[in-house]
Amino acid sequence: MTVSAAERRQQTIIGMLTVAIIAVLLAVCSVALYRSMSVNRSATEDAPQSEQAAHDALRKVKIKPPIADDQGGILISKNGYGSKIDDVPTVGMYLEPLCPGCALVSRTLDPTIKSMLDAGQINLDLHFMTFQDYKSSDEYSTRAFNAAVTIAQQDPNPDHLLGYLMNIYAQDFQPGELSEYRNVTDDQLKQQALDAGADKATVDKAFDGRYRYRAWLKAADDYTILRPELYAPGRNGFSTPTVTINDRRWQMNGGDLKGSFLTAVGLDENEVGDPTAKPKI
Template identity: 50%
Template sequence: MAGTNSQDSKNREAKRQARAERKAATAAAQQAKAEQAAKERRQQTIIGAVVVAIVVVLVAVIGVVVYHNVNKSNATKNLSVNDAYSQLQKVKSTPKNANDKGGFLISKDGYGKKVKGVPTVGEYFDPMCPGCANFNRQVDPTLKALVDAGQINLELYPMSFLDGSSTDEYSSRASGAVAYIASHDANPDHLVEFLANIYATDFQPGEGGNYKSVSDDALKEQALKAGVPKSVADKAFGRDYQDWLNAINVYTPKRPELWNTEGQNKGAMTTPTVTFNGKALNMTKVSSLGLDLKTAVLGSIGLKSEQIGQAGQLPSIGESGKPIELG
């Protein structure tokens, strides 16, 4: 019996030790889990603090950008269209071939010589604007053919409101060159070709973070390729007409006849803006109808594609008619 009791006692002790060890192991595991959770909470707190700090910095930066943009525009945003027009007329250094609203008229007879009896197509653009480039590639060759055949007059309105999307005021430099070339090179074909060159897919720079600096020499090369005389190209990037461009950027967007009449940009001007005898093409409707731009332009002036470049076959809206409603 004594042997049995001794063995029982040993078994009970072994069980107690096993329970104690299991309890100790469980406690250790729970403590380790708690310590890990605390560590993760500390890390999350640190990460959260960093994120908050970054957001605060970003908000501050964005706020400064917006603040400056708003304050920059405050000086002119309350100007009436008539006041903005008056300021434009007061600019001393104005391109000689520009009309009073900032456009350069081109016809088969050259600059400023309007062909009678045909519509005038106006094109408002910024050299950096992707939509303007798309319009240029799709439609400008057709417009040029119509001009050469005496079927339309074409007015080109350069703008430079996208300077902030580059690091070196690309829009002003390119549009300034447009104005200089139009005023010092008598052949408008060179200007049209220059625009085609700078809107080419392998030349036009991207906007904002995608922008890569474009030198004056690179722009000058495109002018020379377009046939612009070297004597003109050499001086085309001197920013002679910057004050004029600045006044254009204030005046043109205030013209209600250029505002979008529907869509998300209703009540504001966007580029490209295209007009027919002064009436703007409804780009929102063009998109909703699924029309390509060339078809929309020809349909608006009343001309068939097979009539392009055919002298004497004139658009039906004439020199003063409203564009034909699409759809």
């Protein structure tokens, strides 16, 4: 069968139109996905679009925890809150309470980190993220981490904060996400704080329904997710869990999380918790 020149031109035009339509559909889908991701990026309205603007907004929040630094971090060492030890690495942890990966990091590394912290082998810089509130039906992330910040601010013993975090990341406590989310009451969260050793007055204030640090947490979200030094290699955005060592993002090895962490901070496993052994980093 012979195809005429006119038919070939018609087929070519149809092909070009088909490609153009597919390209438009892909563009529309990409825009929709971007808008969806942007809406869920933060609970704040008119979220800043630049890192500097977000940092300025964070610093201008009226009610914020004095214990936190201007990047939204809460520093802990063997000497307590805000007392950085010189000549040891600072481990930064960016966590979200609904994040399954954060729970995995907590369950795997927290005992090691706690031993190193108590021995003065590291400083710990905690950053509380709440940008996955939309994955629960009752602002679980904000409630859980507003309480964490309150405990840090009201209770001088960091062990109580660290114990609370370990408890809410426990496999038999952390709820699922989206359709798998199950309602977690304030009373259930309060019990995790009490079990960690926080006193009743502090816990009651943490769950009094005022959520006094909500705006600060959301502003910290907006700033943190715009910091490119926290992005994983090859990715164009922030995700949790993120761990830094001396302000440099640590590339986790999921196959040997604990071993790769100790290598990154420069300690052998038998040196963990030994005050005379300093990280070789």
